[in-house]
Amino acid sequence: MMSQTERYIYQTEVNPDTINLVDMxxxxxFLDVKNNQSLFISESKLLRDSLVAVLKSQTNPDIKKSKKDKPEFPKLANGKSIQPTFFEYFIKKNNEDKTVSLVESIGSKQVYYQEDRKMNWNISDQVSNFNGYKAQKATMSFGGRIWTAWFAPDIKVYDGPYKFSGLPGLIVKLEDEKGDYKFNFLKKISIPNSFSEDIRPDARKSTRINFQGDKASVKMEMVKNKDPEINLDNFNPGGGRGMHQRNGGFGGQPGGGIPNGDMGGQDMQMGNPTQNPTPSNGNVMNFGNTNPIELSNRQ
Structure with a gap:
């Protein structure tokens, strides 16, 4: 019998550019908790990757071609299409072996590394109320930012957004010192048969320090082997860093399929970007993010 997934939904705000004045x-x-593991992933990436899985399982997927004879993003039932995301990767946490793995897709390939830094929280006595939950304050320096978290001891899930975990309760509010990244817990839903991301057996294992170089190596191998998942016209071995690294963009790959289970929102659009994105890294769009979630590899 398959156990159901408990999905903790966060409203997430990102400041994409600290140099120019832009809107958040x-x-x-989502933080999907099942058995002894959790998955952190954006709604758009989860929808898109599940669409890809569905389309690849079909013999003749019905994907319309654009004027340039390139596949378009599949449309959703409401006529809208998949929105870009600031989190073009997913994070798997395993409570049994205490590993935290960040996984990014390069075309049809995966590259990942396991986080090697500990979460050294400073728990304060300060308490507050957040959406009806008693929440306690904790702070930590991580990835070049100072983070403030509010966790709810009454929610016995010792986890939170992104890589963050290790507090005695669910993180219900998380924000960096500059206010560039904000995560606010909205609600929990239960999903009997949710789509889940996994680290594939053929994934390239890297390290946190060598991650960008190993991603570039995988791309070069795919180009050398003329892998159809890589668009040679737009290939750029220097671009497309993930949002977790400096000078990052939106990495990953577009695609599609409707997942099983409630995504936690009615307006689930995932669509083509509207602000003149620059193609890079095959069929990846680079949206020029200048404000990655991690500013440093050292802390």
């Missing part, structure tokens, strides 16, 4: 961008991110 909003999207939903």
């Amino acid at each position: 961008k909003m999207e939903r991110t």
Whole structure:
């Protein structure tokens, strides 16, 4: 019997550019908890990757071609299409072996590394109320940012958004010192048969320090082997860093399929970007993010 997934939904705000004055961008991110593992992923990436899985399972997927004879993003039932995301990767946490793995897709390939830094929280006595939950304050320096978390001891899930975990309760509010990244817990839903991301057996294992170089190596191998998942016209071995690294963009690959289970929102659009994105890294769009979630590899 398959156990159901408990999905903790966060409203996430990101400041994409600290140099130019721009509006905060909003999207939903999920923390899916099942058995002894959790998955952090954005709503858009989960929808898109599940669409890809469905389309690849079909013999003749019905994907319309654009004027340039390139596949378009599949449309959803409401006529809208998949929105870009600031989190073009997913994070798997395993409570049994205490590993935290960040996984990014390069075309049809995966590259991942396991986080090697500990979560050294400073728990304060300060308490507050958040959406009806008693929440306690904790702070930590991580990835070049100072983070403030509010966790709810009454929610016995010792986890939170992104890589963050290790507090005695669910992180219900998380924000960096500059206010560039904000995660606010909205609600929990239960999903009997949710789509889940996994680290594939053929995934390239890297390290946190060598991650960008190993991603570039995988791309070069795919180009050398003329892998159809890589668009040679737009290939750029120097671009497309993930949002977790400096000078990052939106990495990953577009695609599609409707997942099983409630995504936690009615307006689930995932669509083509509207602000003149620059193609890079095959069929990947680079949206020029200048404000990655991790500013440093050292802390």
